[in-house]
Amino acid sequence: MPENQERxxxxxxxxxxxxxxxxxxxxxxxxxxxxxxxxxEEIYECVKQENPDIGLATVYRTIQLLSELNLIDKLNxxxxxxxxxxxxxRNDATTHHHHHLICLDCGNVFTFQDDMLETLETRIQDSxxxxxxxxxxxxYGYCKDCQKKNPK
Amino acid sequence: MPENQERxxxxxxxxxxxxxxxxxxxxxxxxxxxxxxxxxEEIYECVKQENPDIGLATVYRTIQLLSELNLIDKLNxxxxxxxxxxxxxRNDATTHHHHHLICLDCGNVFTFQDDMLETLETRIQDSxxxxxxxxxxxxYGYCKDCQKKNPK
DNA sequence: TTGGGTGCAAAGGCTTTGCATGTGA
DNA sequence: TCACATGCAAAGCCTTTGCACCCAA
Numbered sequence: 001m002p003e004n005q006e007r008x009x010x011x012x013x014x015x016x017x018x019x020x021x022x023x024x025x026x027x028x029x030x031x032x033x034x035x036x037x038x039x040x041e042e043i044y045e046c047v048k049q050e051n052p053d054i055g056l057a058t059v060y061r062t063i064q065l066l067s068e069l070n071l072i073d074k075l076n077x078x079x080x081x082x083x084x085x086x087x088x089x090r091n092d093a094t095t096h097h098h099h100h101l102i103c104l105d106c107g108n109v110f111t112f113q114d115d116m117l118e119t120l121e122t123r124i125q126d127s128x129x130x131x132x133x134x135x136x137x138x139x140y141g142y143c144k145d146c147q148k149k150n151p152k
Numbered sequence: 153m154p155e156n157q158e159r160x161x162x163x164x165x166x167x168x169x170x171x172x173x174x175x176x177x178x179x180x181x182x183x184x185x186x187x188x189x190x191x192x193e194e195i196y197e198c199v200k201q202e203n204p205d206i207g208l209a210t211v212y213r214t215i216q217l218l219s220e221l222n223l224i225d226k227l228n229x230x231x232x233x234x235x236x237x238x239x240x241x242r243n244d245a246t247t248h249h250h251h252h253l254i255c256l257d258c259g260n261v262f263t264f265q266d267d268m269l270e271t272l273e274t275r276i277q278d279s280x281x282x283x284x285x286x287x288x289x290x291x292y293g294y295c296k297d298c299q300k301k302n303p304k
Numbered sequence: 305t306t307g308g309g310t311g312c313a314a315a316g317g318c319t320t321t322g323c324a325t326g327t328g329a
Numbered sequence: 330t331c332a333c334a335t336g337c338a339a340a341g342c343c344t345t346t347g348c349a350c351c352c353a354a
Contacts, residue, residue, distance in 0.1 A: 016332090018334065022334080022335070023334090055336040057335075057336065058335055082318085112280060121291065139276060147281070205310090208311090209311065
C-alpha cells in the first residue's frame with residue numbers, strides 16, 4: 001500500500017518538486033480511504049486531524065498535483081463537488097479507469113471492473129474511426145440495500 | 153422537428169406554467185443546433201440574436217426547466233461548463249442517453265448509440281444486485297481528422 | 305386581474321491565485 | 330542558501346437568487 005507513497009516521492013524528485021509533510025499526509029489520507037470518493041473539503045477535514053495548520057488551498061494544490069501524476073482519479077457526480085479517490089492498482093500500462101455505480105437513493109458509489117468496454121472501444125475505433133484512449137462509465141440506479149428498503 | 157415545441161407547450165400548460173417568447177426561443181435555438189453541445193453562455197449569445205433583451209438568468213432558468221422536462225440533456229466535459237443538447241428522439245419509453253466520443257485534440261464531441269450497454273447493465277444487475285436505470289458513457293480519444301493531422 | 309416570468313444586479317459556492325513567509329534539498 | 334511550498338485572504342468564475350416590474354392566461 002505505501003507503494004503509492006514511494007511512487008509519489010520518486011515522481012516529485014524527478015520533477016524537482018519537494019516532498020513535504022502536507023503532500024504526504026494528503027496522499028496517506030486518500031490511501032486510508034480506498035473506497036470513498038472524497039471532496040476537497042472532506043479531504044481537508046480529514047487532513048486537519050493530522051495537521052491542524054494545513055490550508056485548504058494546499059489541499060487543492062496537492063490534489064491537482066496527484067491527479068496530474070495519475071495517482072488519484074477524479075469523479076464528478078454533478079452535484080457541484082469534484083471527488084477524488086486513490087488510483088486503483090493496474091498491472092498493465094493502460095490508463096483505463098474502473099467504472100462507477102451510483103445509487104440514486106442513498107448516494108453511495110460502488111465500483112466495478114468490466115472488460116466489455118474494450119470490445120466496445122474496438123468497435124467504435126473501426127466503425128467511427130475514433131481512436132479511444134480512455135473512458136468513463138457511470139451507471140445510475142438503486143443499490144441492493146435501497147431496493148430492499150423501498151421495494152417496488 | 154417542432155414536435156418538441158408542441159410537447160414543451162403542452163407540458164408547460166399541464167404544470168400551470170406559461171408559454172413565453174423567451175422559453176420558445178431558447179428551445180428553438182437548441183433545436184436548430186441538434187449536434188452541438190452548448191454552454192449556457194453560448195445559448196445566451198445565440199438567443200440574443202433573436203431577442204436582444206433577454207437576460208442570462210432567464211437562459212439558466214429555462215435550461216433547468218427543459219432539463220427537468222427531459223427535453224434537453226446535460227453533458228459535463230469537466231471543463232467548468234455544463235453543456236446542453238436537444239434530447240434525441242426515442243421511440244421507446246426509456247431514459248437512456250446516447251453516448252459521447254470526446255476528441256482530446258480538437259475538443260469536438262461526437263455521439264453514438266450502442267446497445268451493448270444493455271447487456272452490461274443486465275450483467276451488473278445480476279452480479280452486483282444493482283438495479284440500473286440510467287447510464288452515461290464517455291469515450292476520450294482522437295477523432296478521424298485529428299489522427300490525420302497528427303499521425304504517430 | 306394576477307400569479308408566474310423576466311431582467312438586472314447581487315449573492316452563492318467551489319476553486320484558483322497573489323503574496324509574504326516558511327522550509328526541504 | 331534558494332527555489333519551491335504553504336497559509337491566508339482575495340479574486341475568479343459559473344450559476345443561482347432577490348426583487349421590482351412585466352405579461353400570459
